[in-house]
Amino acid sequence: MDKLRIFRNTYCFNKEDIQKDFENYMRLFEPNSEEDYSEEYKNKMYELxxxxxxxxxxxxxxQLTDDWWYYDYQQSNDGIDLKLYYCEEFEISEDGEMTSSTSSENFTLLSVKCDYLNVEQFAKNHNITDTTVRQWIRRGKLRTAKKVGRDWLIPSIATKPTRGFTAVSYYWDRLPRTLSVSFPFLIGYETIYISQNKLDKQQFEGILGYPGQKNRTKVILSTKERERLELALISSSVVQVEEHGWR
Structure with missing residues (x-):
């Protein structure tokens, strides 16, 4: 099996490759596309x-001079980044498709961010009150908000939260002291996945771990405990968030 051929059929290696691949990706967000995103979200993302x-x-x-360097773009909560990676190893399925890869180095070459709105601007855009927006942040429903000093800034591509709870993952490289003091159960871990108990909607499960770990630790949280934890995580500038649900 020609691993290099499979690798080169999977990734991008010049500007033309990236442009072609990105054009295909954009079609998922075109107005009236069949993808299960809200029209509001698709319009905002298409503009970005x-x-x-x-x-x-x-x-x-x-210009890439080594076979195992490649380009890839990533969508984040507030923009899109173009990165350069060096592939250390990858796995191939029986039908000749890449299933996973490991990169030892990466560099951000291009970063395009959306605008940020303050609470008042976000509220006006969505025809809601400032109080509602602040309640969403406090309850962990507007997770892409960033705290700057005493103020909150919200990505312009953020949409109004949906009803109910959406599962979420938080990541960090080094746990801030404020979080380790307030939530000592986070010490020694790099991520927490929070989901709602299907039988008891007032109870939540937090799965703690780090990338690649198989046996993870579970904590049980009440609604108030979960909201307090999420607000602290959202407030930290070093914590990244990834929601697991459609917008």
């Missing part, structure tokens, strides 16, 4: 994608 396309068109990328 056009900005990324323009930035990509005008940038100069390094």
């Amino acid at each position: 994608f056009k900005r990324f396309q323009n930035a990509l068109e005008n940038c100069c990328l390094p």
Whole structure:
């Protein structure tokens, strides 16, 4: 099996590769596409994608001289990043498809961010009150908000929270002291996945671990405990968030 051929059929290696692949990705967010996103979210993301396309068109990328370097783009909560990776190893399925890969180095070459709104601006855009927005943040329902000093800033691509609870993962490289003091059960871990108990909606499960760990630790949280934990995680500038649900 030609591993290099499979690798090169999977990733991007020049600007033209990236542009072609990204155009296909953009189609998922075109107005009236069949993807299960809200029209509001698709419109906002499509506008951001056009900005990324323009930035990509005008940038100069390094020429790759080693077979195992490749380009990839990543969508985040507030923008899109173009990165350069070095593939250390990867796995191939029986039908000749790449199933996973490990990269030893990565560099961010291009970063296009959306605008940020304060609480008042976000509330006005969505025809709701400032109090409602602050309640959403306090209850862990507007998780992409960032705390800057005493104020909150919200990505313009963020949408109104849906009803009910959406499972979520939080990640960090080094746990801040404020979090370790207030939530000592986080010490020694790099991630927590929070989900709602299907039988008892007032109870939540937090699965603690670190990347690659198989046997993880579970903590049980009440609604108030979960909201307090999420607010602290959202308030930290070093914690990343990933929601597990459609927008």
